[in-house]
Amino acid sequence: MSLTFPMRALLLAAVVLSPAPGLAQARSAQLSPEQSEAAAARYQQYCALCHGPDRAGHANDHAPSLKSPSLIATGTPVVIGEAIAYGRPGTPMGAYHVEMGGPLTRQEIRELAFWLMDMAPTDPIPVADRVEGDLALGAEVYAQHCASCHGAEGEGGTGTALGNATMLALTPDGFLRHAIENGREGTPMVAFKDVLGPAQIDGVTAFLRSRSAGWAVPAPRLHQPPALDAYVINPDAAAPEFTLTDGLYVSAAELDRELKARKRMVLLDTRVTSMWERAHIEGAVPGPYYASREEVMANLPTDGTWIVAYCECPRAAAESVVRRLREAGVPNTAVLWEGIQGWVSLGYPVVQGRAAVATSP
Ligand code: HEC
Ligand code: HEC
Structure with a gap:
């Protein structure tokens, strides 16, 4: 149509x-x-x-x-x-x-x-x-x-x-x-x-x-946000070993390596939640840049589990969240250097959200 x-x-x-x-x-x-x-x-x-x-x-x-x-x-x-x-x-x-x-x-x-x-x-x-x-x-x-x-x-x-x-x-x-x-x-x-x-x-x-490929109003179909006990990936495993650049950034290659090694961490998707709906790195949970620090922290473990934040930007939104977490004394936080677009263009996988994809004539 x-x-x-x-x-x-x-x-x-x-x-x-x-x-x-x-x-x-x-x-x-x-x-x-x-x-x-x-x-x-x-x-x-x-x-x-x-x-x-x-x-x-x-x-x-x-x-x-x-x-x-x-x-x-x-x-x-x-x-x-x-x-x-x-x-x-x-x-x-x-x-x-x-x-x-x-x-x-x-x-x-x-x-x-x-x-x-x-x-x-x-x-x-x-x-x-x-x-x-x-x-x-x-x-x-x-x-x-x-x-x-x-x-x-x-x-x-x-x-x-x-x-x-x-x-x-x-x-x-x-x-x-x-x-x-x-x-x-x-x-x-x-x-x-x-x-x-x-x-x-x-x-x-x-x-x-x-060059317009056609577009239809996407049908609303939304994910349930994950339960709190699903926030930590590999909860019983060892901590990852990250070498942070500038004390803040982790590379896509290193993150991929530690995810494949099934290490314990939280992946925080700091984009607007509709983007998490469309596609995210597997295991990532929404922690949008506009949420208050208290809202984000309410869902995070406080036991020193690594928290890796990423965004589309490639870094601005994730950095703003990590900065606030660090100000509150949360240890072991990092920002994915390449952002999710870089992650995808390097060939690393994402899982599709179930939300409608805005294409189709
Ligand atoms: C020097 C870089 C540059 C060049 C060259 C350039 N653009 Fe842009 N264009 C931009 C930027 C930056 C913006 C966004 C400006 C803003 O902040 O609103 C923009 C905005 C636009 C927009 C508005 C889009 C929107 O969603 O509002 C159109 C349309 C556009 N450009 C068409 C063109 C066309 C056609 C050409 C060639 C004839 C062209 N541009 C050349 C940098 C450029
Ligand atoms: C993470 C960064 C980011 C955030 C946050 C963001 N935007 Fe944007 N916005 C963009 C970019 C980048 C574009 C241009 C996209 C493109 O290439 O067409 C854009 C485009 C737009 C446009 C189209 C403008 C034009 O010239 O056609 C509007 C309107 C807009 N944004 C409004 C907003 C409003 C209002 C908010 C807050 C509710 C917001 N944006 C939040 C990055 C952002």
Whole structure:
């Protein structure tokens, strides 16, 4: 099934924004002072790690700016809300919607999206759902002007993952075109209107769209979090022997070796819990970066069992959790140097969560 963007937008507006007023009224001061304050606090708890305390982006993982006028003017609360709800699978941007295994309700996501827009007020610029263009020309433009930052296959790099099926499904063509033409102020994404002609910009927009693999709203199916007595892997075995780099990092090769040797440890997945749902290193338990130290520690053994934390980032979220554990005097903690993406790309295994995978046409 392939829905056109307006259809998807309506469908998803229903998911993210209900019970919201019509889209036309969606942008505006919809938040009470209390809601606004709560959204600001949630931003600091869940988002600042990567998008920066000031929303300027690029604090970690090349997370984009959430205050550039170009984004705010063309990103409706729906577009921004959907990015928060469903994330960008395969990138460090996780899904935050409870139905995806994340921590935030629809209403909380809705408030965050409105709050982001309220914080960087700008006149909305309506954008086209579809942009037609010459695909061959677009492919050429992409290879020459875009691949260096966005990756040869749109897998992302300094720039965002432009080949991401979820992103393409939840984003109108005109939103992409506007970003290409006008750039994202205050970020490495420059305006291409002085470099490329309109036909080239249309072409590369159409080229991006042509690579969309199809996407459907993933069905909510969630894991039970593991019971506390399942937190320690190989509880009766000996402790692992790690040689930490900089007193903090363990390499994927060493972690793999000690797991295969069936040593006793806790593996802490510090990403948003929806990412743990999708796939994790076998035996890993959720200990998300936004949980309080008390919440994380409540589930951990206190007998000196090694705790290895990892994230997607490759390290920022895991480091923030380990730093807090060390401040509380928890001994024997480490961060997986390569993160889970590095772990996977080195060929080490992960187990799939049962949660829906965001693909399929
Ligand atoms: C110098 C590196 C660089 C180059 C070259 C570059 N980009 Fe970007 N691009 C970025 C960065 C970084 C961002 C994220 C900016 C932010 O913080 O919002 C971005 C953002 C974007 C976005 C917005 C995506 C979203 O989800 O909001 C689009 C679309 C885009 N780029 C398309 C292109 C195209 C097409 C080209 C080639 C014509 C190109 N970019 C060239 C670095 C680059
Ligand atoms: C672990 C790092 C990380 C955290 C935490 C995080 N993000 Fe992101 N976010 C990213 C990255 C990286 C991207 C770009 C992904 C890509 O390549 O498309 C992104 C993309 C986005 C986008 C799309 C922006 C655009 O230009 O299209 C929005 C909106 C967003 N994040 C909002 C949030 C909000 C709100 C939170 C907190 C609830 C959050 N993010 C938490 C890393 C993060």
